[in-house]
Amino acid sequence: xxxxxxxxxxxxxxxxxxxxxxxxxxxxxxxxxxxxxxxxxxxxxxxxxxxxxxxxxxxxxxxxxxxxxxxxxxxxxxxxxxxxxxxxxxxxxxxxxxxxxxxxxxxxxxxxxxxxxxxxxxxxxxxxxxxxxxxxxxxxxxxxxxxxxxxxxxxxxxxxxxxxxxxxxxxxxxxxxxxxxxxxxxxxxxxxxxxxxxxxxxxxxxxxxxxxxxxxx
Amino acid sequence: xxxxxxxxxxxxxxxxxxxxxxxxxxxxxxxxxxxxxxxxxxxxxxxxxxxxxxxxxxxxxxxxxxxxxxxxxxxxxxxxxxxxxxxxxxxxxxxxxxxxxxxxxxxxxxxxxxxxxxxxxxxxxxxxxxxxxxxxxxxxxxxxxxxxxxxxxxxxxxxxxxxxxxxxxxxxxxxxxxxxxxxxxxxxxxxxxxxxxxxxxxxxxxxxxxxxxxxxx
DNA sequence: TTTTAAATTTAGGGTAACCTAAATAACAAC
DNA sequence: GTTGTTATTTAGGTTACCCTAAATTTAAAA
Numbered sequence: 001x002x003x004x005x006x007x008x009x010x011x012x013x014x015x016x017x018x019x020x021x022x023x024x025x026x027x028x029x030x031x032x033x034x035x036x037x038x039x040x041x042x043x044x045x046x047x048x049x050x051x052x053x054x055x056x057x058x059x060x061x062x063x064x065x066x067x068x069x070x071x072x073x074x075x076x077x078x079x080x081x082x083x084x085x086x087x088x089x090x091x092x093x094x095x096x097x098x099x100x101x102x103x104x105x106x107x108x109x110x111x112x113x114x115x116x117x118x119x120x121x122x123x124x125x126x127x128x129x130x131x132x133x134x135x136x137x138x139x140x141x142x143x144x145x146x147x148x149x150x151x152x153x154x155x156x157x158x159x160x161x162x163x164x165x166x167x168x169x170x171x172x173x174x175x176x177x178x179x180x181x182x183x184x185x186x187x188x189x190x191x192x193x194x195x196x197x198x199x200x201x202x203x204x205x206x207x208x209x210x211x212x213x214x215x216x217x
Numbered sequence: 218x219x220x221x222x223x224x225x226x227x228x229x230x231x232x233x234x235x236x237x238x239x240x241x242x243x244x245x246x247x248x249x250x251x252x253x254x255x256x257x258x259x260x261x262x263x264x265x266x267x268x269x270x271x272x273x274x275x276x277x278x279x280x281x282x283x284x285x286x287x288x289x290x291x292x293x294x295x296x297x298x299x300x301x302x303x304x305x306x307x308x309x310x311x312x313x314x315x316x317x318x319x320x321x322x323x324x325x326x327x328x329x330x331x332x333x334x335x336x337x338x339x340x341x342x343x344x345x346x347x348x349x350x351x352x353x354x355x356x357x358x359x360x361x362x363x364x365x366x367x368x369x370x371x372x373x374x375x376x377x378x379x380x381x382x383x384x385x386x387x388x389x390x391x392x393x394x395x396x397x398x399x400x401x402x403x404x405x406x407x408x409x410x411x412x413x414x415x416x417x418x419x420x421x422x423x424x425x426x427x428x429x430x431x432x433x434x
Numbered sequence: 435t436t437t438t439a440a441a442t443t444t445a446g447g448g449t450a451a452c453c454t455a456a457a458t459a460a461c462a463a464c
Numbered sequence: 465g466t467t468g469t470t471a472t473t474t475a476g477g478t479t480a481c482c483c484t485a486a487a488t489t490t491a492a493a494a
Contacts, residue, residue: 025470035473041450044450055472056460089329100322100323104317105318109304112304116304219480241441242440251484252441253442253443253482253484254482256442256444257482258481274490439490439493441491443486444487446484446485448481451478451480452477452480454475456474458472459471459472
């Protein structure tokens with residue numbers, strides 16, 4: 001498996017490819033490559049058994065593909081914990097480092113690293129580390145955009161892209177914070193929140209709010 | 218820089234390409250690739266300024282190439298220290314792991330790792346970590362095959378290839394051990410040693426003895 | 435000095451992973 | 465249901481890194 005192919009599997013997982021068909025365009029956008037390249041790669045991933053592909057519709061991960069993606073994400077998150085906890089990296093610096101390291105990590109190394117870190121449950125962005133917890137987290141959390149109006153939720157995970165982290169940081173939104181969605185304007189792409197601790201009103205883009213995962217409390 | 222090109226630079230350094238012209242065949246052997254591939258790659262490394270290449274003769278590293286190779290070797294050795302000291306890996310298991318990790322390590326990460334490890338001087342195989350110490354070590358150590366007959370030496374470094382480590386381990390040769398070369402038979406490719414601690418006689422292949430570096434004491 | 439052996443290069447080819455431009459399919463709007 | 469827009473695929477091309485077979489250069493041996 002090449003790092004390139006591994007990236008496709010991971011992105012597919014992150015875009016919901018475990019349960020739904022992910023259109024090529026989404027993958028092309030996330031990886032900043034052209035759509036024809038995605039088509040080509042999907043055919044190759046199908047041949048290798050990682051993906052089921054329906055032309056013009058999109059791709060879904062097979063069970064093997066899902067398992068592989070989860071292992072990669074686990075490695076990624078383990079490295080993030082190490083980089084933050086032991087090497088003193090800032091939370092919004094670790095993503096690109098872990099992105100590289102995950103592809104160079106054997107199963108043996110991942111297991112030993114996990115033990116060394118004393119079996120952390122979550123990465124610095126709130127993502128579950130054990131593959132079992134990953135499933136659970138997927139069920140129990142929803143995109144902030146899907147939270148019920150007026151009901152308080154707790155921020156449990158932030159998709160770790162450095163620019164997004166900066167955006168949420170700038171709006172005083174952090175893991176563990178309690179917020180309540182008070183308004184939604186799809187026309188203006190706006191989401192209005194009430195911050196549980198400061199009781200301040202916060203406005204963020206609905207599109208970007210998709211990258212925040214919350215749990216009802 | 219691709220991991221592939223990085224490997225070429227590192228091998229070149231290890232084969233003495235800092236001071237001497239290394240023939241293509243040696244590189245081909247060490248990387249287990251065909252000679253034409255080496256020729257092709259050398260032309261590419263020349264164009265990028267890492268290497269000076271004389272057709273039919275061999276290649277030497279430029280100053281930039283040397284510096285780059287040293288940085289890679291430093292990263293490699295830092296990871297080895299981490300894997301052995303903190304993750305409990307066996308010394309002869311760490312080489313392949315570090316071989317992968319070194320290519321995914323930013324300068325920032327290397328520096329932080331080094332500090333975390335409390336600035337170790339040597340890797341588990343006795344190789345110097347700081348780029349300055351690397352130069353010094355190169356001057357002060359010689360291949361075991363070049364040790365003066367009858368004069369005691371101390372084993373200071375073992376080239377870290379798992380198979381070699383096993384070979385030396387099997388002959389009770391470890392870093393720090395004092396030995397004296399008592400005989401040399403180039404026809405039979407044999408080197409006879411006296412082990413300083415056990416006073417036993419040891420016979421090893423001269424070809425393989427090149428991968429042991431010693432210091433006169 | 436000529437011959438022979440070994441190392442190296444040239445020639446020609448393959449796969450992976452990218453690209454652009456053009457053709458086609460899907461879907462939404464009228 | 466035709467039309468137009470958007471997504472996707474097909475066609476054809478590029479670069480990096482690998483290969484084998486054949487030609488060439490170098491160096492050693494006769």
